[in-house]
Amino acid sequence: MSARVSTKSFLPLLNIEKETKRWNQLYKVMTEPKPDIIPTPRKCVWKKNKTTLWYHPAKEKKHAVPVFLVYSLLNKVYILDVGEGSSVVGGLTERGYDVYLLDWGTPGLEDADLTLENYIIDYLENALKRAIRHSGAKEMSLMGYCLGGTMAAILASITSLPIKNLVLAAVPIDFSIGTVPQKWLDGIQNGELSFDRFANAYQTLPSEFLYLMFKLITPLNAATMANLYTRAHDEIYVEKWRRMDKWTKDAQAFTGAAFKQFFNDFYKENKLLKGELVMDGRKVDLKNIKCPLFVFSCSRDTLIAEKQSLPIMDLVSSEDKTYEVYEGGHVSLVLTGVFAEIMDPWLSTRSHDLQEIRS
Template sequence: MAVKSLLNIPVLNLETEKQRWNTIYKVLSEPKPNIESTPRKAVWKKNKSVLWYHPASEKKYNTPLFLVYSLLNKSYILDISEEASVIGNLTKQGYDVYLLDWGSPGLEDKDLTLDNYIIDYLEVAVKRALRHSGAKEISLVGYCIGGTLSAILTSLTDLPIKNLVLAAVPIDYSDVIVPDKWVKAIQNGTLNFDRFADAYEVIPSEFLSAIFMALQGFNIGPTINLVTRAHDQKYVDKWRRMDKWMKDAVTFSGAAFKQMFNELYKDNKLVKGEMKIGGQKVDLSNIKCSTLVISSTRDELVLESQSLPVMDLISSEDKTYQHEEAGHVSLCLTGQFAFAIDPWLSERSTKVNNG
């Protein structure tokens, strides 16, 4: 039933409005959706971490991809749905894909450092991927903090990393999306996360979710979008998946948490060349492989000024800087990331000889 307009006021369709709010109520009250992954199998496990192998639908390249996502969020954002899966689209494009799922540390993992994650987990996992694939070289693709760890590993390791892709990657922490008062407090020691980390030993997922939301200014945009587009079932399904991922944070090792905030956020040691991993100084100029750096134009978490400096710090002769019209999360959520890196990677990956 529609209410007639007498003063040129838009007609209100009560049935449509009822359906809209019923949909919103259902979304907010029903269980979170199940996320089904692109076909995969586990090829290596260590503690809470799993190395997943996603075979190409029809293999076109002998150079596999190794995806590294952030330590602060769950990696299934890269495989969020069949039609919007970064991993799924990459396998359809002919790449064998490996993904390191870091897992969520327990109290027994409180002493895990960034050194452990890079040397004992990431480097070993890349070795396993090379062994499993039988490939002579591999492409390392890091997203957000996963990109930071990937850049560090590439600068230290002698593994045959043919291509390096760094997307939405924080490298320079002199300019970050954090309230100015936070920055000053962190830099002068007023805001000290060491005591907090020591008290909890493993940072609760709820706290990381709160930080994530705070850095986005407690953005209510997604909720407004749900209200205005509740009639669009495809959008509602995508919204539910994003909402699940946003609220599905991981725990974080207290030792790694302290190291990240002190050495990166506070002292900016990576850019200054003062950071050490496994007793070895991290020198990004050691990176000589082909490198692609991607920034998102609407990134609400990592500024372009945090990513761009890596272009001058590395020694690669073949290096490309690329802008994508997307946000920090939407670049993955829509599957757009797969199409953004394919043209560059396809030219630099060894093709399968079908002759």
């Protein structure tokens, strides 16, 4: 006597439409050119060397205090304005903020002698001054992300410019710990590992080196590809993935002088945390920061550990200070479009409502 066995319990039914879309999207990722990045409407209001200050007007202005965004020198700034639905800049302009975005540009060999001090004083401070003058506002909210947050905190501690609020996201403050391999960190701190000769030889470090360095400390390619396959049927997700993939591979060059200062003054000597850093003859003392402060970290950040950010909460003199941890990774926090959602509730109550001022 024979028995017929149904295969229904063994083979799940395939959603043909979903699977077709999945493989079409994967083919698109593999074969089509990288997507164009269309910025939020903007105009250039200041320029120095390779650096540009972009002004993004609010769609419907609701807040009197504009927001000035600072990003890291190590990567390209368009991660903060990477496309509709993900853009930090667009999210803020939609919520009624005028936004100024500092784009450092790509340094060439002729810029090899530019130090972090040059970037913070000659570029960042002057750009902030120009933004305040352009906006006509009495004060400006300063927001820094990643190493841009470190630079924003440094500037806030030494400048006389009117900073109303300071927002720092995934910011490294304590460089005695980190997500770089421990042997690297130990070698830098005890003097066995130095990048000085390497930086002197290249003068301006090529983008390929920075890309390789980040690949070594964040080996997530397998995970990101697995995520892409799992959600390839979702056109919105795939489009965001393609923008992220473009930005990840679009590495930034870095001046030799700034690179040496970064590793020697920060990773080796940890001068910022110790209060030993000096910029343009001005001692960098984070206790000088007295404005409202909002700091937030990411729970799955593989670049900036939460312990690197936390010390600033005890170092500043701000009475109004908030620290939060949000679910997400270093880059996914930006690409999901929630960055502006995180900032807005805190920032809106400290940015003066236009109707209240007019009344």
